[in-house]
Amino acid sequence: MQALILAGGEGTRLRPLTSTIPKPVVPLVNRPFIVYMLEWLRGHGVDDVILSCGFMADAVRAVLGDGAELGISLRYLEEPRPLGTGGALKFAQELLDERFFMLNGDVLTDVDLSAQLEQHERTGARATLALVEVDNPSAYGLVRLDGDGAVREFVEKPDAEEVDTNLINAGAYILQRDALEAMPPAGTTVSIEREVFPRLVGAGLFGYPASGYWLDIGTPARYLQGTYDILEANVATEMGWQLSESSRPRIAAAANVEGRVVAPSLVADRCEVVAGAIVGGRTVLGPGAMVGRGAHVEGSVLLAGARVGARSVIRSAIIGAGAHVGDHCHIEGGVVLGEAVKVGSGNVLMAGARIFPGVDLPDGAIKF
Numbered sequence: 001m002q003a004l005i006l007a008g009g010e011g012t013r014l015r016p017l018t019s020t021i022p023k024p025v026v027p028l029v030n031r032p033f034i035v036y037m038l039e040w041l042r043g044h045g046v047d048d049v050i051l052s053c054g055f056m057a058d059a060v061r062a063v064l065g066d067g068a069e070l071g072i073s074l075r076y077l078e079e080p081r082p083l084g085t086g087g088a089l090k091f092a093q094e095l096l097d098e099r100f101f102m103l104n105g106d107v108l109t110d111v112d113l114s115a116q117l118e119q120h121e122r123t124g125a126r127a128t129l130a131l132v133e134v135d136n137p138s139a140y141g142l143v144r145l146d147g148d149g150a151v152r153e154f155v156e157k158p159d160a161e162e163v164d165t166n167l168i169n170a171g172a173y174i175l176q177r178d179a180l181e182a183m184p185p186a187g188t189t190v191s192i193e194r195e196v197f198p199r200l201v202g203a204g205l206f207g208y209p210a211s212g213y214w215l216d217i218g219t220p221a222r223y224l225q226g227t228y229d230i231l232e233a234n235v236a237t238e239m240g241w242q243l244s245e246s247s248r249p250r251i252a253a254a255a256n257v258e259g260r261v262v263a264p265s266l267v268a269d270r271c272e273v274v275a276g277a278i279v280g281g282r283t284v285l286g287p288g289a290m291v292g293r294g295a296h297v298e299g300s301v302l303l304a305g306a307r308v309g310a311r312s313v314i315r316s317a318i319i320g321a322g323a324h325v326g327d328h329c330h331i332e333g334g335v336v337l338g339e340a341v342k343v344g345s346g347n348v349l350m351a352g353a354r355i356f357p358g359v360d361l362p363d364g365a366i367k368f
């Protein structure tokens with residue numbers, strides 16, 4: 001079975017992480033994010049994946065190659081400019097099979113695509129959308145269903161007063177190629193959510209209310225939530241199964257740990273946790289990260305080569321690759337430091353502050 005993954009967005013809501021790394025390969029629990037999607041797809045019989053890229057496509061290709069390591073054939077399509085979710089689909093037309101999956105490339109999920117496919121076949125649909133429930137549908141595509149599972153209405157990013165159901169588009173579709181016929185010609189910018197699905201209502205558009213885990217990882221808060229959920233095996237992933245085999249934190253053999261690591265946590269190769277430091281729970285240290293004497297890192301992610309100075313406290317924060325946090329700093333509340341940021345000692349950063357790559361904060365500059 002074939003799958004087309006849309007991975008051409010700029011990931012603006014995940015900046016500054018996505019200022020230097022394209023969203024599909026941002027490390028999540030030390031693996032390129034999209035690998036979770038590829039393993040999930042493979043588990044439902046997908047062996048042929050077309051990755052629809054735009055932004056930093058070469059960087060994605062450099063990380064994932066031809067997919068051989070994952071046992072999937074991986075091909076890349078590069079749009080000349082972002083064509084939107086529908087334009088990207090049309091751009092891929094020549095390569096598409098009669099029936100295929102189409103996925104938003106930023107969801108962490110274990111929904112049952114095989115059951116969705118079964119329903120798709122039973123109803124003879126032209127398009128079947130996986131639907132999930134969320135507390136607040138306003139940032140998503142709201143879907144109203146008829147009793148027989150046909151979609152009655154599709155409202156992208158509904159206003160508060162339009163919200164009368166919690167069911168939203170999960171960004172996982174099964175499409176028949178003939179659903180593309182009525183679309184504007186290739187090369188035009190088209191939103192599948194605003195221009196294609198509303199037109200398919202009454203013409204073979206069905207919804208499949210899915211159960212299971214589902215999260216769009218596109219903001220720092222949700223990126224951290226996804227990290228915790230993989231570590232705690234709330235979502236079915238191969239990484240989570242490996243981690244939950246034991247109640248002890250997972251520490252790579254080539255890490256040097258003299259401080260304390262609290263499960264669930266993952267400590268990669270070449271990390272250093274100095275005596276008196278506490279790491280965890282729900283914490284991921286990327287390769288070569290360092291936590292200094294008496295520092296405390298909790299509910300956070302340190303990407304490769306990030307360093308935290310002595311007696312600093314890091315909580316619910318993301319520290320970018322190669323970023324350095326000085327001594328006696330306090331960083332919490334969804335703060336994101338971009339790649340190679342330097343935070344001098346004695347700084348206090350809170351409430352979702354985002355520091356862009358390469359910025360150098362002098363000692364004691366911010367006491368927010």
Ligand code: GDD
Pocket residue numbers: 006007008009010052053054079081082083084085088104105106107139140141142156168169170171193216218
């Ligand atoms: N190739 C390509 N070209 N991909 C694109 C483009 C483009 O021009 N624009 C967006 N994408 C990709 C993004 O990289 C992402 O993986 C996916 O399409 C969806 O775009 P987002 O920008 O993340 O959309 P959203 O999260 O606001 O809303 C979408 O996802 C929700 C579920 O997470 C919609 O499909 C909603 O209906 C849905 O509920």
Ligand code: MG
Pocket residue numbers: 104106216218
């Ligand atoms: Mg999204």
